Amino acid sequence: xEMTIVIPSRGLAALLTxxxxxxxxxxxxxxxxxxxxxxxxxxxxxxxASDRFGPxxxxxxxxxPQSFSHACNAGVRRGAAQGCRHVFLLNNDVLLHPRAIAEMxxxxxxxxxxxxxxxxxxxxxxxxxxxxxxxxxxxxxxHEHIHTPTPLVSRRLRTYQxxxxxxxxxxxxxxxxxGGLDECYPFAYEDVDFCLRARQKGHRITxxxxxxxxxxxxxxxxxxxHEDESRAIFEARWAGRCTSDTEEGLYKC
Amino acid sequence: xxxxxxxxxxxxxxxxxxPRLLGTTGWAARRIIVDMHSNDxxxxxxxxxxxxxxxxxxxxxxDEIRNEFLDMVETEWTLxxxxxxxxxxxxxxxxxxxxxxxxxxxxxIGLPRYNMLGDGHLxxxxxxxxxxxxxxxTGTLRWQxxxxxxxxAVGGPGRIVKLPPEGSLHIHHAAYRNLEELIGKQLHYALTxxxxxxxxxxxxxxxxxxxxxxxxxxxxxxADGELSGALATIMAWDQIMRGLIHWExxxxxxxxxxxxxLPIATTSEVPKTAVRRDGRKVRKLQLxxxxxxxxxxKLRGRPH
Numbered sequence: 256x257e258m259t260i261v262i263p264s265r266g267l268a269a270l271l272t273x274x275x276x277x278x279x280x281x282x283x284x285x286x287x288x289x290x291x292x293x294x295x296x297x298x299x300x301x302x303x304a305s306d307r308f309g310p311x312x313x314x315x316x317x318x319x320p321q322s323f324s325h326a327c328n329a330g331v332r333r334g335a336a337q338g339c340r341h342v343f344l345l346n347n348d349v350l351l352h353p354r355a356i357a358e359m360x361x362x363x364x365x366x367x368x369x370x371x372x373x374x375x376x377x378x379x380x381x382x383x384x385x386x387x388x389x390x391x392x393x394x395x396x397x398h399e400h401i402h403t404p405t406p407l408v409s410r411r412l413r414t415y416q417x418x419x420x421x422x423x424x425x426x427x428x429x430x431x432x433x434g435g436l437d438e439c440y441p442f443a444y445e446d447v448d449f450c451l452r453a454r455q456k457g458h459r460i461t462x463x464x465x466x467x468x469x470x471x472x473x474x475x476x477x478x479x480x481h482e483d484e485s486r487a488i489f490e491a492r493w494a495g496r497c498t499s500d501t502e503e504g505l506y507k508c
Numbered sequence: 509x510x511x512x513x514x515x516x517x518x519x520x521x522x523x524x525x526x527p528r529l530l531g532t533t534g535w536a537a538r539r540i541i542v543d544m545h546s547n548d549x550x551x552x553x554x555x556x557x558x559x560x561x562x563x564x565x566x567x568x569x570x571d572e573i574r575n576e577f578l579d580m581v582e583t584e585w586t587l588x589x590x591x592x593x594x595x596x597x598x599x600x601x602x603x604x605x606x607x608x609x610x611x612x613x614x615x616x617i618g619l620p621r622y623n624m625l626g627d628g629h630l631x632x633x634x635x636x637x638x639x640x641x642x643x644x645x646t647g648t649l650r651w652q653x654x655x656x657x658x659x660x661a662v663g664g665p666g667r668i669v670k671l672p673p674e675g676s677l678h679i680h681h682a683a684y685r686n687l688e689e690l691i692g693k694q695l696h697y698a699l700t701x702x703x704x705x706x707x708x709x710x711x712x713x714x715x716x717x718x719x720x721x722x723x724x725x726x727x728x729x730x731a732d733g734e735l736s737g738a739l740a741t742i743m744a745w746d747q748i749m750r751g752l753i754h755w756e757x758x759x760x761x762x763x764x765x766x767x768x769x770l771p772i773a774t775t776s777e778v779p780k781t782a783v784r785r786d787g788r789k790v791r792k793l794q795l796x797x798x799x800x801x802x803x804x805x806k807l808r809g810r811p812h
Contacts, residue, residue: 301629302680307627317597318677
């Protein structure tokens with residue numbers, strides 16, 4: 256199988272429907288027909304019916320709310336049970352550009368990377384994500400150029416220390432090797448942690464810059480409830496163990 | 509694997525629904541399928557999943573024979589699920605957490621249950637959260653005769669904890685494929701249930717009252733949309749059917765107040781000239797019903 260797409264979602268069915276519609280378009284544009292789509296219903300009060308999003312979409316239902324990491328890992332286990340080449344983690348509030356997946360795969364290949372993110376913009380056309388940098392001396396990840404109008408930000412391909420898990424294509428073999436996202440994070444920083452662990456194994460991380468997809472960002476209710484706890488875990492783990500972009504300059508392809 | 513939990517499920521031609529149940533309970537230390545002479549491949553499915561299969565006589569009300577098979581359980585905890593129920597992903601961890609949290613202070617746990625019509629989950633009043641006491645310390649719960657009676661905790665009701673629905677493990681009940689199936693099942697339950705044999709306590713009007721109450725409590729379009737009226741009507745009619753069955757089994761002891769066996773969904777359709785046996789006009793009952801609904805709506809905090 257070419258790709259397993261995993262979309263965790265707590266509610267937001269209308270937004271998820273739009274997300275899936277554009278996902279199908281982007282998959283077709285990228286020429287990927289051999290794929291599985293797993294929506295992880297993460298304790299939505301009104302569970303998604305099994306046919307809610309059409310026959311091509313599988314629903315994996317949790318009644319008890321799970322961390323983002325656990326939801327993603329469970330979805331990947333379900334979708335990629337028979338093995339597949341790529342895992343695509345996608346948020347339910349991302350509206351993909353028709354060429355987004357094709358560009359992510361192309362960037363991944365061009366940068367010889369194992370992980371590829373997507374350039375995301377807020378609805379007002381400012382950058383939400385085009386790569387994650389890490390500031391020092393404490394390891395604080397931040398989105399480069401966030402809130403800058405997207406026409407002002409270069410579309411040159413480059414590598415990063417991390418990309419957001421809102422739209423992230425990963426080699427399935429690497430995902431397996433690293434045991435997926437670390438489930439010790441309640442909600443947030445698990446994606447950056449994954450990328451840093453991938454880099455420790457010698458893999459590159461890149462982000463497709465050619466097209467913009469829309470990311471509403473943090474639409475899930477209670478999204479920030481566990482942010483502090485997650486950040487504390489991240490800092491404790493990575494303080495002194497990762498490079499500061501601000502000290503050593505930007506990584507280049 | 510949860511070494512302290514045994515699953516018991518009764519089956520009767522459950523080949524269509526059993527795979528989903530078995531697919532979501534593989535973590536149980538032991539799974540016992542009590543089969544009532546299935547001939548549709550149910551036993552093969554259970555055997556292939558590594559379950560123990562026990563033969564049981566064919567009965568109309570499964571609850572009546574649950575107790576005899578509960579004695580077979582040797583683990584500390586028992587989980588009882590019906591063959592048309594299943595659990596969500598993460599159930600193993602959720603049950604382990606429940607046992608750790610409530611085991612020291614309680615004997616049994618009431619799990620909220622989603623009832624499904626087709627693929628949709630019902631959320632209306634009385635359909636949800638529909639707590640079911642199905643996870644319990646072995647030997648602490650006894651079932652009663654009849655359909656869908658609540659089991660009794662040997663240590664008293666204080667030993668039972670009901671989980672708040674939000675964020676808790678639920679039982680998922682693929683109850684009915686459509687309204688026809690609901691009607692068929694309700695009628696089956698009504699025909700095979702136990703009824704009081706004391707003629708003196710029989711009052712058909714009680715069934716009529718229960719029917720109105722069922723309608724008033726179940727009519728919840730905010731939760732289930734247009735389906736709600738249909739479901740409420742079926743469950744109200746179920747009470748009328750039960751009243752008639754009870755009446756006949758007692759040898760038709762009294763004259764029925766026939767006017768109240770007419771459709772009850774909308775009281776505005778009831779002829780204004782109709783009167784009850786005691787001479788009171790129907791309109792009075794109509795007002796009572798509306799009053800009752802207003803009270804219920806107030807309790808639910810919804811606008812009229």
